[in-house]
Amino acid sequence: MSAKAADYRLIDSTLRDGSHAISHQFYAEDVIRIVEGLDNAGVKVIEIAHGDGLGGSSFNYGFSAVPEKELIAKACETAQQAQIACLMLPGIGLADDLREVRELGITVARIAVHCTEADITEQHIKVAKELGMEAIGFLMLAHMNSPEGLVEQALLLQSYGADTVYIADSAGAMTVEDVRRRVNALVGALEVPLGVHAHNNLSMAVANSIAAYEEGAKNLDGTSAGLGAGAGNCPTEILAAVSTKCGIETGVDPLALMDVAEDVVRPIMPRQQVIDRAGLLLGYAGVYGSFLLHAERAAERYGVPQSEILLELGRRKVVGGQEDMIIDVALELARKHADQEITG
Amino acid sequence: MTLRCAIVGSGNIGTDLMIKMLRSDKLQLTALVGIDPDSDGLARAKALGVDAPHQGPDWVIDHANDFDMVFDATSAYVHVRYHKKYEEAGMTAVDLTPAARGPKVIAAVNLTEHLDAPNINMVTCGGQATTPMAYAIRRAVDRLPYCEMVSTVASKSAGPGTRQNIDEFTKTTSTALREIGGADTSKAIIILNPADPPIIMRNTVFGALPEGTDHDAVLESIYDMEKSVSSYVPGYRLKNQLVVEEGPYNTPGGLVPHRVVVLLEVEGAGDYLPTFAGNLDIMTAAAMRVGEAIADHREGDAA
Numbered sequence: 173m174s175a176k177a178a179d180y181r182l183i184d185s186t187l188r189d190g191s192h193a194i195s196h197q198f199y200a201e202d203v204i205r206i207v208e209g210l211d212n213a214g215v216k217v218i219e220i221a222h223g224d225g226l227g228g229s230s231f232n233y234g235f236s237a238v239p240e241k242e243l244i245a246k247a248c249e250t251a252q253q254a255q256i257a258c259l260m261l262p263g264i265g266l267a268d269d270l271r272e273v274r275e276l277g278i279t280v281a282r283i284a285v286h287c288t289e290a291d292i293t294e295q296h297i298k299v300a301k302e303l304g305m306e307a308i309g310f311l312m313l314a315h316m317n318s319p320e321g322l323v324e325q326a327l328l329l330q331s332y333g334a335d336t337v338y339i340a341d342s343a344g345a346m347t348v349e350d351v352r353r354r355v356n357a358l359v360g361a362l363e364v365p366l367g368v369h370a371h372n373n374l375s376m377a378v379a380n381s382i383a384a385y386e387e388g389a390k391n392l393d394g395t396s397a398g399l400g401a402g403a404g405n406c407p408t409e410i411l412a413a414v415s416t417k418c419g420i421e422t423g424v425d426p427l428a429l430m431d432v433a434e435d436v437v438r439p440i441m442p443r444q445q446v447i448d449r450a451g452l453l454l455g456y457a458g459v460y461g462s463f464l465l466h467a468e469r470a471a472e473r474y475g476v477p478q479s480e481i482l483l484e485l486g487r488r489k490v491v492g493g494q495e496d497m498i499i500d501v502a503l504e505l506a507r508k509h510a511d512q513e514i515t516g
Numbered sequence: 517m518t519l520r521c522a523i524v525g526s527g528n529i530g531t532d533l534m535i536k537m538l539r540s541d542k543l544q545l546t547a548l549v550g551i552d553p554d555s556d557g558l559a560r561a562k563a564l565g566v567d568a569p570h571q572g573p574d575w576v577i578d579h580a581n582d583f584d585m586v587f588d589a590t591s592a593y594v595h596v597r598y599h600k601k602y603e604e605a606g607m608t609a610v611d612l613t614p615a616a617r618g619p620k621v622i623a624a625v626n627l628t629e630h631l632d633a634p635n636i637n638m639v640t641c642g643g644q645a646t647t648p649m650a651y652a653i654r655r656a657v658d659r660l661p662y663c664e665m666v667s668t669v670a671s672k673s674a675g676p677g678t679r680q681n682i683d684e685f686t687k688t689t690s691t692a693l694r695e696i697g698g699a700d701t702s703k704a705i706i707i708l709n710p711a712d713p714p715i716i717m718r719n720t721v722f723g724a725l726p727e728g729t730d731h732d733a734v735l736e737s738i739y740d741m742e743k744s745v746s747s748y749v750p751g752y753r754l755k756n757q758l759v760v761e762e763g764p765y766n767t768p769g770g771l772v773p774h775r776v777v778v779l780l781e782v783e784g785a786g787d788y789l790p791t792f793a794g795n796l797d798i799m800t801a802a803a804m805r806v807g808e809a810i811a812d813h814r815e816g817d818a819a
Contacts, residue, residue: 230664230703230705231662231664231722231724231765231775232664232705232720235766235767262682262683263685263686263706263708264686264705266683266686267683268683286709286710288671288710289671289708289710291676291679291680292679292682294680295680295682473761488711488715489709489715490709491707491708491709491711492707493666493668494666494707494709494718495666496666496668496718496720496722496777496779497668497718499720499756499759500718500755500756500779503756503757503779504756
């Protein structure tokens with residue numbers, strides 16, 4: 173491979189996607205230590221927000237321990253060389269949120285949307301551009317759309333002014349071949365650079381990211397120690413190590429990233445990111461990774477198996493943001509189980 | 517009294533409203549006004565014998581003497597540009613966009629409060645579905661510190677107006693949860709789901725219940741409200757039993773020990789789009805209620 177450092181951009185989302193895994197309980201000292209570590213390791217872009225994006229703090233997704241804008245301000249103050257990014261989902265966050273965080277020092281705005289609904293991002297991408305930010309259009313649950321369908325959606329994002337387009341394997345449901353076909357189609361059709369955001373539910377996150385890079389996706393996402401929704405994200409330190417071994421100039425220091433993962437992030441993790449049954453089921457059934465902990469709590473509360481909840485959500489083709497349906501499904505399953513006990 | 521009405525906007529909402537209005541003996545529909553002569557809505561109008569000009573809102577202004585009321589089903593952006601013109605031309609405007617220029621009306625809560633207003637805002641489909649439940653919770657408690665709604669609609673039922681105005685949807689809905697629902701703080705979320713076959717509109721209301729709340733009174737009030745709304749939107753129903761979940765929850769309105777979860781489904785009447793599009797139905801049914809209430813009110817004045 174003859175890639176140059178300028179080609180490769182790693183975006184770390186520990187402080188955004190990682191927020192799911194700790195139920196949105198980041199504190200200022202966590203933010204400062206993680207940003208310092210990533211910044212020192214040479215990471216160029218660090219994303220921070222509630223896991224469900226700006227304005228995500230809610231009954232439906234979980235309330236943040238500390239208002240996200242306070243944490244964003246801390247991240248912006250702390251970073252020396254890295255750009256600080258945010259993510260927002262139209263329908264959950266507002267264009268006004270982008271205006272506020274621009275004031276705090278955010279320079280990259282990722283506008284995230286389900287992979288078939290790109291046309292709801294127009295006003296937000298335009299606002300991000302007007303504010304002088306880099307705008308990244310971010311298509312979630314990309315396994316649920318075909319390569320051709322994704323191209324159509326990505327072209328819309330590009331037409332609204334997106335500087336970069338991402339596809340996110342939000343359910344960690346893609347195989348290497350799934351990624352290659354999608355990236356290949358997108359790189360051929362887009363003028364703007366492409367990125368891939370991988371999850372590890374099928375243990376494919378690093379392999380998929382490397383495959384994406386080989387097909388021409390020059391932006392890759394990771395989180396430190398894989399902290400994130402579902403069985404976790406593509407671990408930044410592993411991605412950096414593997415990329416380096418593949419001969420890719422990454423511009424980041426894998427050893428420094430290993431230190432951040434080990435010394436800063438692992439100690440605050442309530443549990444390590446492993447691919448247990450529930451995590452694997454997310455990838456297998458193609459279910460939005462952020463549902464994992466919500467489903468665990470609903471399973472406990474209503475006495476139904478978490479795996480049944482996740483499989484039913486998959487059957488219903490629920491998309492990102494529909495966390496309320498976890499309660500709905502749990503109640504229905506509880507009723508079904510009760511009926512069976514009576515009739516059985 | 518029969519009021520002469522025009523509907524502006526020949527998209528999903530306008531066309532659905534047309535079909536309902538043709539059944540009314542109080543609202544007489546004489547024109548469905550669009551901007552695309554080839555739109556399905558205008559074709560339907562012609563087939564039903566309704567005048568179907570394609571010159572947009574300006575056509576209504578030019579023919580203002582022919583109308584007592586105009587129902588605006590365009591977009592918040594368009595309504596903001598035209599609401600003053602409708603008023604100056606002497607027409608009462610019922611605004612089905614989230615522009616929120618006039619007082620907000622939620623049919624099940626404050627139907628009769630603004631019958632003389634020159635412009636009435638129908639909030640949003642999600643607002644019509646969930647504000648009644650915020651109000652139902654509020655009337656059973658001393659204080660509703662925080663209320664949140666999540667609305668999920670089938671992608672096929674969300675037209676370009678909704679898609680380009682998604683912030684207006686959430687802001688207007690959230691405001692209605694406070695101003696009409698009675699919550700101290702609020703949040704609104706909308707999700708589009710592209711599943712095929714399309715999903716029926718779902719709405720979830722979460723209410724923050726402070727210490728000392730009589731949970732049974734809250735639940736009873738919610739069940740009563742379900743009956744009130746389903747009297748004019750037959751497909752409006754609680755999809756699951758009501759549950760009170762234990763927190764604590766650190767809401768924007770303060771720490772509360774419990775929340776009530778109201779899981780609603782709104783099945784449409786299938787007037788224009790199929791029954792999955794309950795979002796159209798609840799909006800147009802509410803607008804019809806307002807229009808007919810205005811007709812009754814004017815008849816009362818005239819008598």
